[in-house]
Amino acid sequence: MSVKLYKPQDFSKVRGLAGISNDQIEEHLKLYEGYVKRTNALTEKLEGLAKEGKASGADPVYAELTRRLGFEYGGIVNHEYYFGNLTAGAQAEPPAGSKLAKAIEGSFGSLSTYLADFKAIATMPGIGWAMTFQDPGTGWLSNQFVTLHENGVPPGFRPILVLDGWEHAFMRDYKAFERGKYVEAFFKNVDWAAVEARLK
Secondary structure, eight states: OOOOOOOOOOOTTOOSOSSSOHHHHHHHHHHHHHHHHHHHHHHHHHHHHHHTTOOOTTSHHHHHHHHHHHHHHHHHHHHHHHHHTBOTTOOSSOOTTSHHHHHHHHHHSSHHHHHHHHHHHHTSSSSOEEEEEEOTTTOOEEEEEEOSTTSSOOTTOEEEEEEEOSGGGTTTTSOTTOHHHHHHHHTTSBOHHHHHHTOO
16 A cells, blocks of 8 residues: 655645735745645655554654654645635635624624634734634634644534744745734734535
8 A cells, every 4th residue: 555645735826915925825825735745745754654663652753753743744734724825816715694604603792702802813823824713513613823834623513714933924025023914904804704615
């Protein structure tokens, strides 16, 4: 059985955004492609070690490679959610009465409360991601801060809206202390239809 390798998704549609330059996107996509390459390399290495009978949690190299795989894999998935919820010419907010608008209102009371909460999380000091998740049991939405790609994601929760808050996502266009400006630009480019399609 051969190793299953990942291929970078085509995000060529993510151009011409308001407040996020094409140069910024190009640079960011190269970083995303790096996660794909490293995930593939780690997957091949770990599968090779397993086939040789060398898979052992007591082996520090095997253990660390396995931990690293979670980080790299999370880097792929989170970036695919991020680029997948961006589009040029976006609407300012989800259409009134839409499934998404109703889910937001049912969980936060109003769109304005939801946006204020998300933006507060997205502009907190520290590296990481701001994400809206849907609880698979209740259907409720919650905004959460995720530090490293694989740390802080509630098990089974579904990402609905994903913002990359790491400096690499905005420092070609904004200074390190201008994350708030980047977050405002992000919300000018949210593909609300793509976000709604993630709802269960």
